[in-house]
Amino acid sequence: MAKITMREAISQALMEEMDRDPSVFIMGEEVGVWGGTYAVTKGFYDKYGPERVKDTPIAENAIIGGAIGAAMVGQRPIAELMTINFAFSAMDYIVNQAPKLHYMFGGQFKVPMVIRAVGGGGRQLGATHSQTPDVIFAHFPGLKVVSPGTPEDAKGLLKSAIRSDDPIMFIENATMYQIRGEVPEGEYTIPIGVSKIQRPGNDATIVTYAKGLELSMQAADQLAKEGIQVEIVDLRSLRPLDMGPVLESFKKTNRAVIVEEGWKSYGIGAEIATRIYTDAFDYVDAPILRVAQKEVPLPYNRTLEQSALPQVTDIVAAVKEVMK
Amino acid sequence: MNKEKKLQMYREMVLIRRLEKRGAELYQAGKIGGFMHLYIGQEAVSTGIVAAREPRDRVITAYRDHGVALNCGISANEVMAELLGKATGMSKGKGGSMHMADPDKNMWGGHAIVGGHLPIASGMALGDQYAGNDNVTICMFGEGATNIGYFHEALNLSKIWGLRVLWVCENNEYGMGTAVNRASAVSDIRQKAEGYRMKNGRVNGRDVLKVHDAAKEAIDYVRTNSEPYLLEVETYRLRGHSMGDPERYRTQDEVLKRKENEPIRTFRKQLLAKKTTTAKKLDEIDAEVDVEVQKAIEFAEASPEPAPEALWENVYVE
Numbered sequence: 001m002a003k004i005t006m007r008e009a010i011s012q013a014l015m016e017e018m019d020r021d022p023s024v025f026i027m028g029e030e031v032g033v034w035g036g037t038y039a040v041t042k043g044f045y046d047k048y049g050p051e052r053v054k055d056t057p058i059a060e061n062a063i064i065g066g067a068i069g070a071a072m073v074g075q076r077p078i079a080e081l082m083t084i085n086f087a088f089s090a091m092d093y094i095v096n097q098a099p100k101l102h103y104m105f106g107g108q109f110k111v112p113m114v115i116r117a118v119g120g121g122g123r124q125l126g127a128t129h130s131q132t133p134d135v136i137f138a139h140f141p142g143l144k145v146v147s148p149g150t151p152e153d154a155k156g157l158l159k160s161a162i163r164s165d166d167p168i169m170f171i172e173n174a175t176m177y178q179i180r181g182e183v184p185e186g187e188y189t190i191p192i193g194v195s196k197i198q199r200p201g202n203d204a205t206i207v208t209y210a211k212g213l214e215l216s217m218q219a220a221d222q223l224a225k226e227g228i229q230v231e232i233v234d235l236r237s238l239r240p241l242d243m244g245p246v247l248e249s250f251k252k253t254n255r256a257v258i259v260e261e262g263w264k265s266y267g268i269g270a271e272i273a274t275r276i277y278t279d280a281f282d283y284v285d286a287p288i289l290r291v292a293q294k295e296v297p298l299p300y301n302r303t304l305e306q307s308a309l310p311q312v313t314d315i316v317a318a319v320k321e322v323m324k
Numbered sequence: 325m326n327k328e329k330k331l332q333m334y335r336e337m338v339l340i341r342r343l344e345k346r347g348a349e350l351y352q353a354g355k356i357g358g359f360m361h362l363y364i365g366q367e368a369v370s371t372g373i374v375a376a377r378e379p380r381d382r383v384i385t386a387y388r389d390h391g392v393a394l395n396c397g398i399s400a401n402e403v404m405a406e407l408l409g410k411a412t413g414m415s416k417g418k419g420g421s422m423h424m425a426d427p428d429k430n431m432w433g434g435h436a437i438v439g440g441h442l443p444i445a446s447g448m449a450l451g452d453q454y455a456g457n458d459n460v461t462i463c464m465f466g467e468g469a470t471n472i473g474y475f476h477e478a479l480n481l482s483k484i485w486g487l488r489v490l491w492v493c494e495n496n497e498y499g500m501g502t503a504v505n506r507a508s509a510v511s512d513i514r515q516k517a518e519g520y521r522m523k524n525g526r527v528n529g530r531d532v533l534k535v536h537d538a539a540k541e542a543i544d545y546v547r548t549n550s551e552p553y554l555l556e557v558e559t560y561r562l563r564g565h566s567m568g569d570p571e572r573y574r575t576q577d578e579v580l581k582r583k584e585n586e587p588i589r590t591f592r593k594q595l596l597a598k599k600t601t602t603a604k605k606l607d608e609i610d611a612e613v614d615v616e617v618q619k620a621i622e623f624a625e626a627s628p629e630p631a632p633e634a635l636w637e638n639v640y641v642e
């Protein structure tokens with residue numbers, strides 16, 4: 001096992017798949033000469049050339065719509081949105097075209113495309129550039145939404161996404177590129193739509209993904225010092241949603257906290273909690289709690305912004321609350 | 325144009341330059357965060373444009389907005405306080421570098437979604453048309469923004485409805501690291517107006533007086549004819565796209581060459597050559613500006629952080 005960063009893991013997945021399959025190419029703003037605004041595709045332009053690492057104009061509709069078209073005729077484009085906030089500028093293609101084409105034409109068309117998008121708050125970028133709107137994309141049947149929380153998962157899931165024949169939104173978090181983790185040597189993939197226990201425990205269940213996983217792991221360390229062992233279930237994909245490990249864990253602990261970086265209302269926590277109440281009603285020992293972003297657009301000021309984002313202390317407090 | 329106005333324009337250009345240089349230092353020191361896009365090298369553009377407007381004309385721009393804010397009369401204190409995220413900034417520390425605005429000064433914002441403010445500009449002109457006044461909306465944006473659909477939808481609407489918009493494209497040759505010819509089918513952006521049968525022009529953005537005159541003519545045209553106009557301004561940004569740009573897409577040689585005829589030096593030479601003023605007078609202005617910037621920093625540093633409750637304010641009006 002090698003220890004690498006999230007950035008390296010994603011970069012490796014892209015490179016391995018480009019080496020394996022000539023129909024895979026990348027298009028997006030500043031992916032080439034600049035090397036990717038988050039340096040994920042650094043060196044790609046020199047290695048693969050402008051045909052396979054395509055710098056686009058600032059034209060999100062042309063990027064996503066164009067990737068859909070290329071995918072329909074047999075290529076495997078990876079369309080990069082510089083940040084997920086710019087997905088709103090291409091919303092029709094992401095939610096109203098890509099997810100519909102296979103179904104609406106009775107299976108005649110395929111859209112084997114990956115949209116890579118980086119999101120997340122905490123970098124003082126202001127209200128339009130700091131969002132974690134993952135759940136919005138997960139609302140649409142026909143689109144798959146994957147969002148990893150570890151380098152190992154990022155690499156394995158992205159490789160599966162590139163090989164998949166369905167359109168997939170692959171959501172990264174800008175504050176997690178430096179996270180390090182063990183990654184298996186050599187070739188591997190991870191199936192999309194399988195939740196994973198990232199930390200075993202018997203006292204309470206935390207259900208989370210992506211940035212929420214990073215925060216929850218820290219919260220779990222603190223709680224362990226006080227003798228509370230939480231079990232952390234990482235969803236890894238929001239659609240399809242694998243409730244198996246969540247329900248299994250909950251039936252053991254009877255208590256759950258759901259952690260997400262996005263806003264609470266109508267969020268992932270609402271979905272997970274409802275499913276637990278419905279499918280494991282007899283096992284509920286405490287109201288299920290949600291830790292999420294305060295319901296405001298994110299401000300620029302650092303202290304204010306941090307006060308709106310979910311923190312480790314919020315998770316610790318919520319777990320203690322469900323343990324009461 | 326009288327001498328006072330020329331000196332005022334010189335002063336504003338120097339103010340933008342020096343405030344941003346100090347701002348960059350504060351950014352390196354960690355006192356400013358987020359994205360900060362410097363206007364250094366482009367000062368003659370907003371200075372010339374804003375100097376040509378009537379106070380009732382509205383200005384709206386993108387995230388590279390410190391210059392426009394200062395030209396519109398927002399104080400250095402408020403600009404610096406907003407950069408530092410303080411409660412005394414015009415956006416109360418909630419907006420930061422990219423979101424400076426003051427409607428009382430007819431500065432309708434820095435906007436961070438590329439091209440996003442162009443349809444809004446059409447809408448502002450629509451509002452004025454509906455109200456029956458002849459205000460002009462001046463909308464500034466980069467050449468990179470002319471490749472997104474927003475630009476085309478907004479231009480077309482302004483033409484078919486006869487909206488009073490002066491579209492100002494600041495062609496600084498790059499959108500982040502992408503050279504204009506790699507991203508746009510035409511490098512002379514004004515040609516894009518032709519497709520909408522829109523009157524257009526192109527001007528050297530290193531010469532503030534030329535920018536002013538071109539803008540004046542365009543604004544008069546827009547006001548009189550109730551028609552939009554696209555003015556392309558040739559310019560160049562001397563700093564990175566934003567703080568922390570590795571600048572792999574251009575050579576330092578290219579940047580150094582452009583520095584030779586940068587707008588402030590150019591204007592200074594003009595003022596002296598035409599004997600409009602003396603070097604001593606210009607040096608005095610420089611020194612005054614330094615004091616103003618220093619005071620702005622002191623004001624911003626001494627200003628309070630927003631109160632915790634500010635988080636919940638302004639989500640809705642009611």
Ligand SMILES: Cc1ncc(C[n+]2csc(CCOP(=O)(O)OP(=O)(O)O)c2C)c(N)n1
Nearest residue numbers: 086089436437438466467468469498499500
């Ligand atoms: C819709 C959208 N896509 C991408 C971005 C990221 N971005 C910010 S500035 C920029 C370059 C804009 O270039 P240009 O319009 O030429 O303006 P300049 O920065 O040169 O002043 C890009 C791609 C964004 N803010 N909004």
Ligand SMILES: [Mg+2]
Nearest residue numbers: 466467498499
């Ligand atoms: Mg530009």
